[in-house]
Amino acid sequence: xxxxxxxxxxxxxxxxxxxxxGAALVGREPLSFWGGYDQHTGEIIDRxxxxxxxxxxxxxxxxxxxxxxxxTTAVLLEAICLGTAPAAILTATPDTYLTLAxxxxxxxxxxxxxxxxxxxxDFALLETGQRLRVLADGRVEVAGALSS
Amino acid sequence: xxxxxxxEDRAMLDGERGLAVQMAMRILARMVPVYGADRLLDITAAxxxxxxxxxxxxxxxxxxxxxxGAKVVVPTTxxxxxxxxxxxxxxxxxxxxxxxxxxxxxxxxxxxxxxTWTCAPxxxxxxxxxxxxxxxxxxxxxxxxxxxxxxxTERYPDLLDICAAITGRAPAAGLHLEENRAGQLLFRLTGxxxxxxxxxxxxxxxxxxxxxxxxxxxxxxxxxxxxxEEDQLKALGAAMASSGAVALYHxxxxxxxxxxxxxxFHGRAPSEIIDxxxxxxxxxxxxxxxxxxxxxxxxxxGSPHFSLAEFKKLAPLLEGRRCHPGVSFxxxxxRTVKALAAQAGYLDPLERFGGTVTVDTCIITTPMLPPxxxxxxxxxxxxxxxxxxxxxxxxxxxxxxxCIRSAISxxxxxxxxx
Numbered sequence: 001x002x003x004x005x006x007x008x009x010x011x012x013x014x015x016x017x018x019x020x021x022g023a024a025l026v027g028r029e030p031l032s033f034w035g036g037y038d039q040h041t042g043e044i045i046d047r048x049x050x051x052x053x054x055x056x057x058x059x060x061x062x063x064x065x066x067x068x069x070x071x072t073t074a075v076l077l078e079a080i081c082l083g084t085a086p087a088a089i090l091t092a093t094p095d096t097y098l099t100l101a102x103x104x105x106x107x108x109x110x111x112x113x114x115x116x117x118x119x120x121x122d123f124a125l126l127e128t129g130q131r132l133r134v135l136a137d138g139r140v141e142v143a144g145a146l147s148s
Numbered sequence: 149x150x151x152x153x154x155x156e157d158r159a160m161l162d163g164e165r166g167l168a169v170q171m172a173m174r175i176l177a178r179m180v181p182v183y184g185a186d187r188l189l190d191i192t193a194a195x196x197x198x199x200x201x202x203x204x205x206x207x208x209x210x211x212x213x214x215x216x217g218a219k220v221v222v223p224t225t226x227x228x229x230x231x232x233x234x235x236x237x238x239x240x241x242x243x244x245x246x247x248x249x250x251x252x253x254x255x256x257x258x259x260x261x262x263x264t265w266t267c268a269p270x271x272x273x274x275x276x277x278x279x280x281x282x283x284x285x286x287x288x289x290x291x292x293x294x295x296x297x298x299x300x301t302e303r304y305p306d307l308l309d310i311c312a313a314i315t316g317r318a319p320a321a322g323l324h325l326e327e328n329r330a331g332q333l334l335f336r337l338t339g340x341x342x343x344x345x346x347x348x349x350x351x352x353x354x355x356x357x358x359x360x361x362x363x364x365x366x367x368x369x370x371x372x373x374x375x376x377e378e379d380q381l382k383a384l385g386a387a388m389a390s391s392g393a394v395a396l397y398h399x400x401x402x403x404x405x406x407x408x409x410x411x412x413f414h415g416r417a418p419s420e421i422i423d424x425x426x427x428x429x430x431x432x433x434x435x436x437x438x439x440x441x442x443x444x445x446x447x448x449x450g451s452p453h454f455s456l457a458e459f460k461k462l463a464p465l466l467e468g469r470r471c472h473p474g475v476s477f478x479x480x481x482x483r484t485v486k487a488l489a490a491q492a493g494y495l496d497p498l499e500r501f502g503g504t505v506t507v508d509t510c511i512i513t514t515p516m517l518p519p520x521x522x523x524x525x526x527x528x529x530x531x532x533x534x535x536x537x538x539x540x541x542x543x544x545x546x547x548x549x550x551c552i553r554s555a556i557s558x559x560x561x562x563x564x565x566x
Contacts, residue, residue, distance in 0.1 A: 015182055030363065030364075030393070034534070034538070035512070035533075035534040035537040035538045036537055039202070039203060045537045045538075046537045047438070047536050047537055048435075065364070065393075066393075067363070067364075067392065067393045069287050069389075069390075069534075070197045070285045070286055070287050070290070070303070070304060070305050070306050070309075071197065071200060071202065071306050072305065072306075073305035073306045073307050073308070074198070074200065074202040074205070074206050074306040074307065075202060077202075077205045077206065077209070077307065078202050078203040078204070078205045078206065080205070081203070081204060081205035081208075082203070082205075094182050094184070096179065096182050096183060096305060096308075097305040099179070099182045100175070100179060100182075100305050100307055100308050101305075101307070103175055103178050103179065104175065104209060104307050105205075107171065107174070107175065107212075108205065108208055108209060108212065109205075
């Protein structure tokens, strides 16, 4: 990973450790992956969600939490297996559904997905398109100054 | 918080109870702090959503556990699978999908789970009792078990429910604990006529409204003038668990932990009070439909799975009538309830009407619908909520009577006078 020059650094809680880098994709509403995430393409398909139509594969997905169906975990696991998952997921609260998918992906495929819970105030600072770097200790580097 | 494991938990984690138990406990132990807990507690029943085939990864997981010799240690029912095991050939299910979904069904049955294959196990098999600690998957079943039965389960995701069933343990957190079951938001019915409260379609619409607002909080509803039927409570909770992540609701004077408003809130004040009016209900009802034309390809009922009482109610409405040839009429249910309905004679009018029943699964958990099905009408808020994203279909939400009327005429007809 290339270091980000003069980053703003946020400190999150590590739910599943790992490193990732990519563009932020930020949705302010919780997302159900079942019915909301196409595991074959990585597209957000919940037509009622503000990120509807966005491609999340390879992005750092930033959503407050998951929502709804218990199958969210299975869909994220499939996406990790198929290579269509986000590069990392940042939430505003520890999310059991998303964390579990990553833990099982590590059990089955040794492919954990970094999952970090941010403080809600830090979560609010992130915007779609920002370049982010997620570090194994829970730090999130954000390129450029943040408007808050 | 430090993780406190009992000697038996430790034995499982160390592999002394076999590799499958070790894997299940390894996953559970990592999840305990994510739940904000520091220990596990005993559960005495489980309902497993993990058996739903989603792709190679869920099958890998099932066959890994089964291959390691996993066995459940508590009575365990199975949620919907990815295929109607004996009926899929009548639909557009790809044979490769059917075969993999069937393998996943076999894997979970080999672990000792009961082949109930339903999202409404409380109407087909085991029904937990008040206060019982259980580990259930399936959002609509979780909210029913907690709210209507007073059993205690967290909102378990797929893949974790089976770990609880294999170990008999679950994180001591969330709704397992009395102190976390207090109501948080108060929804007051204001100016909602009694006649509307007696209408089946009121409950999914109300649930959609409440779930969207409550998200993962515990709503308390006050002001109902009627005692809802069980299937109305089923529809209410399923809708809340679709538009939100509601795992427990209280109905003042009706559900077991809410004899009074004070009891529902454990004596505390609600964090917010929301008035539910005919206007807000109408807005919620509009949100459940994505199509507004007359075109209609299919009517589908039964999410959560149709109960025996619902089949009994449906039968006379179909008697002597005939579905339009351009419309498919489908009811999704469990194999148990279908068998009971057949013996009671409730399926004969449905067959003469031109309708069919699919069991084990439903339209959003198996790829059964052919591409020409583009506009679907339903009385289920859960189908209405999920189908546009999962199937790409347009949805029309309507009352049961309007669904039937539309199936007969071949075009969407709705009485929306309320």
